[in-house]
Amino acid sequence: MKFVTEFRDxxxxxxxxxxxxxxxxxxxxxMEVCGGQTHALLRYGLVSLLPEQVKLIHGPGCPVCVxxxxxxxxxxALAEQQGAILCSFGDMLKIPASNGNLFxxxxxxxxxxxxxSPLEALSLAQQNPHREVVFLAxxxxxxxxxxxLAVLQARELGLSNFSLLVSHYLVPPALxxxxxxxxxxxxxxxxxxxxxxxxxxxxYRPIVEEFQVPIVVTGFEPVDLxxxxxxxxxxxxxxxxxxxxxxxxxVATQGNPTARAAxxxxxxxxxxxxxxxxxxxxxxxxxxxxxxxxxxxxKFNLNLVPAAANSCLGGDIMMGIKKPWDCExxxxxxxxxxxxxxxxxxxxxxxxAYFKYEMxxxxx
Amino acid sequence: xxxxxxxxxxxxxNGGKLQADLLANWIFPEWGxxxxxxxxDSQIMPWSSSQLVxxxxxxxVDPLFFPGGDIGHLAVCGxxxxxxxxxxxxxxxxxxxxxxxGLPLNDLRRVARSIGQVARELKLQIVGGDLxxxxxxxxxxxxxxxxxxxCLRGGKTPGPERLRPGQRVLVSGDLGxxxxxxxxxxxxxxxxxxxxxxxxxxWPAVRALQDAAIDLKxxxxxxxxxxxxALHELAQSSGQSFLIHENHLPLLEPARGxxxxxxxxxxxxxxxxxxxxxxxxxxxxxxxxxxxxxxxHQLACEIGQVVSTNPDLGPETRLQAEWGAPRRLGPLLYExxxxxx
Numbered sequence: 001m002k003f004v005t006e007f008r009d010x011x012x013x014x015x016x017x018x019x020x021x022x023x024x025x026x027x028x029x030x031m032e033v034c035g036g037q038t039h040a041l042l043r044y045g046l047v048s049l050l051p052e053q054v055k056l057i058h059g060p061g062c063p064v065c066v067x068x069x070x071x072x073x074x075x076x077a078l079a080e081q082q083g084a085i086l087c088s089f090g091d092m093l094k095i096p097a098s099n100g101n102l103f104x105x106x107x108x109x110x111x112x113x114x115x116x117s118p119l120e121a122l123s124l125a126q127q128n129p130h131r132e133v134v135f136l137a138x139x140x141x142x143x144x145x146x147x148x149l150a151v152l153q154a155r156e157l158g159l160s161n162f163s164l165l166v167s168h169y170l171v172p173p174a175l176x177x178x179x180x181x182x183x184x185x186x187x188x189x190x191x192x193x194x195x196x197x198x199x200x201x202x203x204y205r206p207i208v209e210e211f212q213v214p215i216v217v218t219g220f221e222p223v224d225l226x227x228x229x230x231x232x233x234x235x236x237x238x239x240x241x242x243x244x245x246x247x248x249x250x251v252a253t254q255g256n257p258t259a260r261a262a263x264x265x266x267x268x269x270x271x272x273x274x275x276x277x278x279x280x281x282x283x284x285x286x287x288x289x290x291x292x293x294x295x296x297x298x299k300f301n302l303n304l305v306p307a308a309a310n311s312c313l314g315g316d317i318m319m320g321i322k323k324p325w326d327c328e329x330x331x332x333x334x335x336x337x338x339x340x341x342x343x344x345x346x347x348x349x350x351x352x353a354y355f356k357y358e359m360x361x362x363x364x
Numbered sequence: 365x366x367x368x369x370x371x372x373x374x375x376x377x378n379g380g381k382l383q384a385d386l387l388a389n390w391i392f393p394e395w396g397x398x399x400x401x402x403x404x405d406s407q408i409m410p411w412s413s414s415q416l417v418x419x420x421x422x423x424x425v426d427p428l429f430f431p432g433g434d435i436g437h438l439a440v441c442g443x444x445x446x447x448x449x450x451x452x453x454x455x456x457x458x459x460x461x462x463x464x465x466g467l468p469l470n471d472l473r474r475v476a477r478s479i480g481q482v483a484r485e486l487k488l489q490i491v492g493g494d495l496x497x498x499x500x501x502x503x504x505x506x507x508x509x510x511x512x513x514x515c516l517r518g519g520k521t522p523g524p525e526r527l528r529p530g531q532r533v534l535v536s537g538d539l540g541x542x543x544x545x546x547x548x549x550x551x552x553x554x555x556x557x558x559x560x561x562x563x564x565x566x567w568p569a570v571r572a573l574q575d576a577a578i579d580l581k582x583x584x585x586x587x588x589x590x591x592x593x594a595l596h597e598l599a600q601s602s603g604q605s606f607l608i609h610e611n612h613l614p615l616l617e618p619a620r621g622x623x624x625x626x627x628x629x630x631x632x633x634x635x636x637x638x639x640x641x642x643x644x645x646x647x648x649x650x651x652x653x654x655x656x657x658x659x660x661h662q663l664a665c666e667i668g669q670v671v672s673t674n675p676d677l678g679p680e681t682r683l684q685a686e687w688g689a690p691r692r693l694g695p696l697l698y699e700x701x702x703x704x705x
Contacts, residue, residue, distance in 0.1 A: 001621060008686075013687070045685065045688020337697055357692075
C-alpha cells in the first residue's frame with residue numbers, strides 16, 4: 001500500500017537499527033511521547049532490534065490515560081442526571097469512573113452515544129433541538145482543531161443546546177514537567193509527529209535549549225520510529241542537543257496555520273489536571289470567555305469533585321520512573337478486560353500495550 | 365380518510381386478517397419456488413438421515429441494507445453457514461421476524477426477496493416461522509431469527525477435536541469485508557464504492573470439497589470477532605495452538621486502507637462468507653484449487669498451521685509479522701462496531 005508499506009520496509013528498519021548499534025557507546029533513556037508510538041514499537045517488535053543500552057520510556061501522550069476520573073464522573077452525571085445526550089469517542093467509554101464506566105452508565109439508561117467526530121455530535125444537536133447534547137472533548141493538540149471547528153460551527157448555526165465537556169492537554173508543558181523531575185531521567189525525546197503536524201515543531205526549541213535535550217519529531221511507522229531513535233542516539237553520542245524533524249513528509253515548520261488559528265480563536269491555555277501527574281499552569285486548553293456558553297461545566301454548573309485516588313502507578317509509568325511490570329496488580333487484578341487504571345484501558349496505554357505484547361515480566 | 369398502507373402497523377402482528385394478508389402479499393411471493401408446507405402450528409418433515417444438525421441465530425444488523433447484502437441475506441447465510449461448518453447440508457429453515465411499527469413494507473419485501481433467493485440457491489425448505497410487530501421505538505426496524513436443520517452427508521465430521529499439529533490453516537477468501545462495510549455504511553464513511561460485504565452461503569464450497577473427498581479436519585466461519593476470535597476459540601476447545609503469518613492474510617486493497625485509516629486490525633473484523641479450513645498438508649493444493657475456482661473464493665490461501673501447545677503458555681494463537689517475535693492474538697474484547705450481524 002502506497003505511503004504505508006515503504007515505511008514498514010524490513011531492510012530500511014534493519015539499516016537504521018544497525019546504525020544505532022554502531023554509534024551507541026553508553027546507556028541512553030529515550031521517551032516516545034505518544035501512545036501510538038508505544039503501540040507501534042511493541043507491535044512491530046522494534047524494541048528487540050535495539051541495543052541493550054537504548055531504553056525506551058513510554059510517555060504521557062495518551063489522552064485516555066491523562067484524563068482525570070472526575071471528568072468522567074461529570075460525563076456520567078450529565079447523561080444520568082441532566083438527561084443530556086453525551087457523545088464521546090469510543091475509547092473513553094471503557095474507562096472506569098467512580099461509579100462504573102460510560103458503557104455501564106448507558107446500560108442504566110444514560111443516553112451515551114459513540115461518535116467518530118465532534119461534527120457528528122453537532123448534527124445530533126441539530127436533530128434534537130429539545131435536548132442538550134454534550135461532546136466529551138478530550139485529547140491533545142491533535143483533536144483540538146476539530147473541537148474548535150465544532151464550536152465555531154455551533155456558533156454560526158446558533159445552536160444553544162450544544163456544549164463541550166473539555167479536558168484538553170498540551171504536550172510541551174508535559175515535557176517540561178518530565179524534564180524537571182529528577183527521578184524521570186530522560187535523555188532525549190521522540191516528539192509526536194501528528195501533534196507537530198498541527199502545531200509545527202518550533203514550540204519545542206525553547207525546551208531543547210533550556211534543558212539541553214535532543215528532541216526529534218517522529219512519525220508512527222517502523223521506519224519512522226527507528227530513524228527517530230537513530231537521530232536521537234546520534235545527537236546524544238555527539239553531545240548535541242538539537243530540534244530535528246524526522247517526519248518531514250507531514251510536519252511543516254509552522255504546522256497547519258488554519259488549525260492553529262481555530263485553536264487560538266476558541267481555546268486558551270489553562271491550568272490543567274493530569275491524571276496521575278498533578279495540576280500544572282498552562283498545561284491544558286479551556287474555552288475562551290467568548291465561548292463560555294459552549295462550556296458544559298459552566299452551563300450545567302458542574303464541579304469537578306476529586307475522585308478517590310486508587311493505587312494505579314500510571315503517573316510514575318508515564319514519567320518513565322516505573323515500568324508496568326513494577327506494579328503488583330499488572331496482569332493479575334488489572335488487565336484489559338478488567339482495567340483498574342487508565343494506562344490499561346486505552347489500546348495506546350503503556351500497560352495495555354505491555355499486556356497485549358506479553359511484556360509482563362522485567363527482562364532478566 | 366387517507367390511509368398510509370405502505371408501512372408496518374401494530375395490527376400486522378396480531379395474528380389476524382392483516383397478518384395473513386401481509387404474509388400472503390409481501391413475503392410468500394418472494395419465497396416462490398421455495399417449498400412451503402401445509403399451514404399448521406408445527407411442521408412434520410421427512411427425515412431419513414441418522415444424524416441431524418441444528419443451529420439458530422438472531423440478526424439485529426444496523427443498517428438493514430448494506431453494500432453487498434441485507435439482513436435477510438445475512439439471516440439465511442448465517443444459520444446455514446453454521447450448519448455447513450459441521451459438514452452438514454442445510455435442509456430446513458424456520459424464519460421469524462420482529463418488525464417495528466412504521467417499517468416500510470417495501471423494505472420487508474426486499475428482505476424477504478433476499479431470503480428467498482438464498483433459499484432457492486441452497487434448495488432449502490422454509491418450513492415455518494413467526495411474525496411479531498413491536499411499537500415504534502421498541503425495535504430497530506427489523507430483527508430476524510432463523511433456525512436451521514441440516515443433515516450430515518457421511519464422511520468424517522469436521523471439528524476442533526480433530527485438530528493436530530502440522531495441519532494447515534487455510535482461509536476461503538479475503539478477510540473482514542462484512543465488518544468493514546457495515547461499519548462504513550453505518551458511520552457514513554465513504555472510502556470507496558467497490559467494497560461490498562462478502563455475505564454468501566458457504567455450503568456450496570463445503571459440498572465441493574466433500575465431493576472431492578478432501579478430509580476436512582475443521583471448518584469455522586469467521587463471523588463476529590473475526591479470524592483472531594475464531595482461532596482463539598478453536599485453540600481453547602482443542603488444546604492445540606496456531607501460528608499464522610501476517611503477510612499471508614488475504615485482504616482487498618481498499619479494506620487494507622480502511623483498516624489503516626480507522627486503526628482497526630483486520631483479524632478482528634467479521635466476514636460472512638469466508639471460512640477457516642484446516643486440512644492435512646497434502647490436501648492443501650487440491651483444496652485451494654477447488655476453492656479458487658468458485659466465485660467469492662478466488663483469494664483462498666494458506667495462512668498458517670496448527671502447532672503444538674507450549675505447556676507453560678497454554679493453547680494460543682500467534683501472529684508472525686515479517687520480523688520480530690510472533691505476537692499473541694487474543695479474542696476480541698470490546699466491539700469496535702456496535703452491531704454488525
